[in-house]
Amino acid sequence: MLKVPDHQVAGHQARNGQLGPLIDDSGRFYKPLQDDDRGSKEVAFYSSFSSNTRVPDHIRRLFPVFHGTQLLEASDGSGLRPHLVLEDVVSSRSHPSVMDIKIGSRTWYPEASEDYIQRCFKKDRETSSLSLGFRISGLQIYGNEESGFWKPERKLVQNLSAADVRVVLKNFVSSNLPVDPNSDPDCSFAASVYGGSTGILAQLLELKAWFEDQTMYHLNSCSVLLVYEKEKVLKGERSDAEVKLIDFAHVTEGKDIIDHNFLGGLCSLIKFISEILTSPDECTTKACLRDSERDKEILTSPDECTTKVCLQDSDKNTNYSENGTIEGM
Template sequence: MLKVPNHQVAGHQAGDGKLGPLVDDSGRFYKPLQGNKRGSNELAFYTSFSSNTRIPDHIRRFFPNFYGTQLVEASDGSGLQPHLVLQDLNFRRVKPSIMDIKIGSRTWAPQASEDYIHKCLKKDRETSSLPLGFRLSGFQIYQNRELGFWKPERTSFQSLPADEVKLLLRKLVSSNAYANLDSKPDCSFASIVYGGSTGILSQLLELKAWFEDQTIYHFYSSSVLIMYEKEFASNGKSPRAEIKLIDFAHVYEGQGVIDHNFLGGLCSLIKFISEILTIPDGCTTEASSKDIEKNQIYFENGTT
């Protein structure tokens, strides 16, 4: 029996007669294979990637497992439809805090159609993608038993400036991450979730090293998911902090060039997270470090 996933934070969602992904009770995620180019391109990517012997295992683990395609009853009641069968990344996770981060200042490939480029460029300029090199595409932060999840509307965070995004990345790993944007996060899980030899930062750095070298694929409009479980962290257990790459409808061949667009955005995200770990008392010095910066930069920027 398939059901609507509990912890989807971005993308089309099933329910209310709409088409969206489903999960089963054995850890599989069924993503509708749309009839357009996106569906066939994502299937082509998974097919290529899963059989590509040049992908090292320590990189392969950052991608969902792929189990082929299958005809299953679609969530919109349209009957049996082809679905990609993937790993359910939240299978057996307990109240996972999740951030979906679309990587790259540019979400379109040079060889995409004019209409698509125009649409994407407009959105990249309206959101954080262009200034930050990535944008938040969805998140849920588990707060505590009383408050449950904090899961705001996408439109409220897609276009946030750098300081607000840094604040959210701090709230993600705080025990007091209430919805009020003014509350100061305590970052009490930063070192156990972001830090350490198996933490999020280490995983992002492994991914970065691969992107500095690989010229096989270029990933446009793909996301990095950051996931962990706060209740485990609170009890001194492993928070099961993990990154995964998802959404491959716009992957293209690398043609002998690294994916400089994805790599640049990934490095920007890495800098955001490493600052949380390295700035002493990181959750409170934001204002003063900004003041220092302001005093030292005094050159004017014109409209050119």
């Protein structure tokens, strides 16, 4: 029996009669192929990647397992449609905390249509992509049985400033939910989720080492999904924190060239996470910016804004209201 996923945090969703992914009880994730060439491109990537003997096993396990394609009734009622059959990477967890982070300072690529490039370029400028090399596309953080999940609105998440991105990466591994305006994220799960020899940082570093070498694929507009189960951490069990790469609708051939765009974004994410582990109370960037308007100033007129840069920790400027939205942005 197919159903709408409970723990999807970004992308096209199968709710309200729309076209989106479905899951079953056996741990499979069915992603519908879109009408244009995005669907066929993603199938081509998974087919190539899953049979590519040059991909080492420790890298392969950072991608969902691919089980081919299957014709299924689409979620929008339009009839039979081919779907990618993938491993459902959250299915083994009952209350997964999940974050989707789109990697790369540019999500467009020269081979795309002019219209697509313009749309991507606008989103990259308006989000943290251009300034940081990545943007948070969506997330959910499990609190407890009473509070359930904190799942901020996607548009809000995508408009975070550099400083706010750091706060959200801290929130993701904190026991106090962001809805409490009086408490800073305590980062109490940082060591078990981000740290350790098998934690998220170690997995991202393995990925980075591979991207320093591989020239087969350029992962344009692709995301890393960070997943963990809070209850395991609370029980003192070994953390199940995982990194999985998803969304390959815009992959292009590497043509013997390093994927600098992905590699740069990944390095930036690694820096944020490393700094949370080593100095959770300190400011990430030397020049913390008061708000995202300042980010834009730096990008548009870098020489003019140096005097305006504020050295104050802008964590203090972020307040979460009771309904989970972020105030003061």
